[in-house]
Amino acid sequence: MQHLDEGTIHAWLDGALPAPEAAEVAKHAAECATCAAAVAEARGIIAGSARIVSALDDVPGGVIPSGRAPAPTEGTSMWHRLRLTPGRAALAATILLAVGTTLTVRSSSSPAPQANVDSIVSVAAPSAAASAPSRPVESVNHDSTKVLARSTVNAGPPRKANVRIAAPQTQTVAERREVADAAAPRETAKGELAKTRVAEQQVAAGASAMPTPPAAPTTARSNFAQAKALDLRADSVSGFEGCYRVSADSSSGSTEMPRGLPASFALSRPSAQPLAAARRAADARGEASVAPTVWRQLSTTQASVTFAAAASDAQPVSLVLTAGSPVGVASSGDRTTKVRVARSSCPP
Amino acid sequence: MTDLDRLFREYHQPLVRYLTRRLGDRDWAEEVAQETFLRAVRQDAIVSERSWLFAVATNLIRDEARRDARRRKHLELLRAQAQADEVVEPEPLTLERAQETAIARRAIEMLSERDREALLMKEEGLDYQEIAAALELSVASVGTTLARARRRLVEAYESLQENAAHKAGRGSHAAS
Numbered sequence: 001m002q003h004l005d006e007g008t009i010h011a012w013l014d015g016a017l018p019a020p021e022a023a024e025v026a027k028h029a030a031e032c033a034t035c036a037a038a039v040a041e042a043r044g045i046i047a048g049s050a051r052i053v054s055a056l057d058d059v060p061g062g063v064i065p066s067g068r069a070p071a072p073t074e075g076t077s078m079w080h081r082l083r084l085t086p087g088r089a090a091l092a093a094t095i096l097l098a099v100g101t102t103l104t105v106r107s108s109s110s111p112a113p114q115a116n117v118d119s120i121v122s123v124a125a126p127s128a129a130a131s132a133p134s135r136p137v138e139s140v141n142h143d144s145t146k147v148l149a150r151s152t153v154n155a156g157p158p159r160k161a162n163v164r165i166a167a168p169q170t171q172t173v174a175e176r177r178e179v180a181d182a183a184a185p186r187e188t189a190k191g192e193l194a195k196t197r198v199a200e201q202q203v204a205a206g207a208s209a210m211p212t213p214p215a216a217p218t219t220a221r222s223n224f225a226q227a228k229a230l231d232l233r234a235d236s237v238s239g240f241e242g243c244y245r246v247s248a249d250s251s252s253g254s255t256e257m258p259r260g261l262p263a264s265f266a267l268s269r270p271s272a273q274p275l276a277a278a279r280r281a282a283d284a285r286g287e288a289s290v291a292p293t294v295w296r297q298l299s300t301t302q303a304s305v306t307f308a309a310a311a312s313d314a315q316p317v318s319l320v321l322t323a324g325s326p327v328g329v330a331s332s333g334d335r336t337t338k339v340r341v342a343r344s345s346c347p348p
Numbered sequence: 349m350t351d352l353d354r355l356f357r358e359y360h361q362p363l364v365r366y367l368t369r370r371l372g373d374r375d376w377a378e379e380v381a382q383e384t385f386l387r388a389v390r391q392d393a394i395v396s397e398r399s400w401l402f403a404v405a406t407n408l409i410r411d412e413a414r415r416d417a418r419r420r421k422h423l424e425l426l427r428a429q430a431q432a433d434e435v436v437e438p439e440p441l442t443l444e445r446a447q448e449t450a451i452a453r454r455a456i457e458m459l460s461e462r463d464r465e466a467l468l469m470k471e472e473g474l475d476y477q478e479i480a481a482a483l484e485l486s487v488a489s490v491g492t493t494l495a496r497a498r499r500r501l502v503e504a505y506e507s508l509q510e511n512a513a514h515k516a517g518r519g520s521h522a523a524s
Contacts, residue, residue, distance in 0.1 A: 006499075007492030016476040016491060042495070049498035052505050053471045055452035056369040 004028060004035045009042045240267050240295070240303040240321065243346040249327060249338040258330045258337045260307055260317040266346060267295050267305065352389045359401050360385070366472045367405055370464065372453055373422060380408050396481055398474060403482035406465050451512060455504040463497035470494055 004012075004025060011017050012025040029039045243266040248255050257263070295305040301323040309316045317332040321341060328341035360381060367377035384405040394400045456464055462483060469479045476490040485493065 005492070006495040007489075010495040010498070011476065011491030014470070014476070014491070014494070016487075045495075045498045045502050048502040048505070049467065050471060052452045052455060052501055053369060053468065055449050056372070056456065057365065 003032065004038060006038065006042065009035075009039050010046065013039070013042055013046060239300075239323065240297060242267060243344045244321075245342050245344040246319070246328070247340045247342075249340045251338075257339065258317055258332050258335065260309060260314050260332060261319065261330050261339065262307060264344065265305065265307075267303070352385060355388055355397065355401070356385055359398060362472045363401055363405055366402065366468050367409070369456070369468050369471070370406075370409060376422070380405055383408055396478055399478035399481035402469050402472070402474060402478070403484075406469075406482060410461075447512065451505060451508045454508055455501055458504045459497055459500055463493060463500065466490065466493045467497040467501065 008017070008025060009029075012022055012029075015022075017025065029035050243264065245264045246257065246261060247263070248257050295303055297303045298320070303321045305319045305321065307317045307319070315333050317330055319339070319341070320329045320331075322328070326340055326342060328339050330337045330339050363384065364374075364377050364381045367380050368374050371377050371380070384401055387404055388394065388397075388401060391400070456468075459467070462485075466479050466483055466485070469482060474482065476487050479485065479490050479494075480487045483493075
């Protein structure tokens with residue numbers, strides 16, 4: 001038998017030869033060293049060519065230029081990653097605009113949070129409280145928003161003596177001054193009246209910027225926003241509502257109460273009652289010892305109560321209350337004194 | 349299941365792989381494969397499906413007009429790729445693999461068309477009868493064709509590798 005040709009060897013190795021012919025080739029390759037070597041070489045060539053052909057399938061990563069990467073815009077764009085469609089973008093913009101508008105309305109309508117949350121309370125010395133006659137609450141202005149009206153309703157029935165909730169109203173600074181002037185005692189000294197006006201203006205400066213329920217509302221929507229803002233603020237400070245009794249803190253070594261700090265007071269639900277109205281109401285009842293004051297919530301756990309000076313030679317006193325703490329810090333001028341503060345039952 | 353579905357499921361993958369190896373362009377291979385299957389649907393009777401599909405695909409590749417148009421596009425892509433390659437620095441291992449692929453591509457391109465097609469068909473599992481039918485060869489000559497194609501491919505590949513190694517050595521020597 002002649003030596004095997006290369007084509008036959010490859011056909012034999014590929015299994016393409018008929019069985020009889022394949023048997024003859026196998027027998028010859030086993031007997032012929034030259035053909036055996038050729039068969040071995042053919043095996044290597046077949047394996048090598050197969051490896052080279054398979055290399056054509058190799059598409060290594062990283063060598064494909066970014067410009068030829070499949071769908072280069074997909075998965076790389078921020079919009080695609082966020083899956084932000086024009087509709088979703090419009091919705092998001094609308095929400096942002098609404099939130100921004102609400103915040104703007106709230107901030108512009110209440111530059112002084114104190115004005116929104118401040119509430120007028122009547123404070124009386126124990127002796128005055130016992131002798132004070134019962135007076136109904138005076139409502140200064142009935143153009144209140146629904147929220148403010150609810151504040152009045154929640155305040156309960158007209159209080160007596162040292163517990164009094166002033167009705168919300170919407171007076172301007174000038175109107176408040178007029179009311180204050182009209183209600184001021186005739187015997188008030190001219191200088192004292194001037195001081196009172198200064199004090200009123202200071203309070204009204206904050207109150208004037210508060211979201212006053214307008215007599216001629218701009219839009220229903222703005223009213224709603226204002227009412228909603230007030231509603232939230234009112235709810236947020238309701239935890240400090242109630243009556244309090246103040247005494248000297250013996251543990252601090254002091255047995256005296258700071259001057260101007262009443263022995264008891266009450267915090268009402270926040271309202272927009274200005275100082276002048278409370279003073280006028282108190283004066284109208286003849287409660288000379290009653291010192292109207294304002295209070296506001298500093299945080300979720302603290303509130304600051306400011307007692308206006310009851311006399312011309314006195315200074316206002318501020319008292320910081322801490323929720324859950326029996327100790328309050330009273331400040332008057334540059335003096336700071338710890339006092340005992342306890343909740344007490346409000347008189348009927 | 350229609351004939352087209354069955355043909356597609358059974359032969360699409362090997363046909364596209366064969367065409368990709370043959371053309372070096374996956375998209376082009378997909379297009380040719382689709383055209384092949386469409387022609388198979390229009391064909392009344394096919395004796396040997398696999399050989400018929402590979403033969404038609406091979407004939408489509410041979411369509412000079414189509415190839416020229418594609419080559420022009422391919423050249424444009426290569427040019428764009430070359431431009432992009434200037435700023436893309438692949439990892440060393442990736443570069444090595446890419447170089448190996450490039451050498452394999454050049455080696456396969458150095459074969460005659462018939463040898464190349466026969467070899468690629470064989471690598472796709474077509475038997476001698478099918479290759480013979482697809483390339484209009486005698487069955488007896490397929491072995492010889494494959495033997496020649498394989499030897500030339502290996503020789504070309506080794507030659508190209510030696511050249512590349514020589515160039516790399518010369519480059520590193522010059523750099524040092």
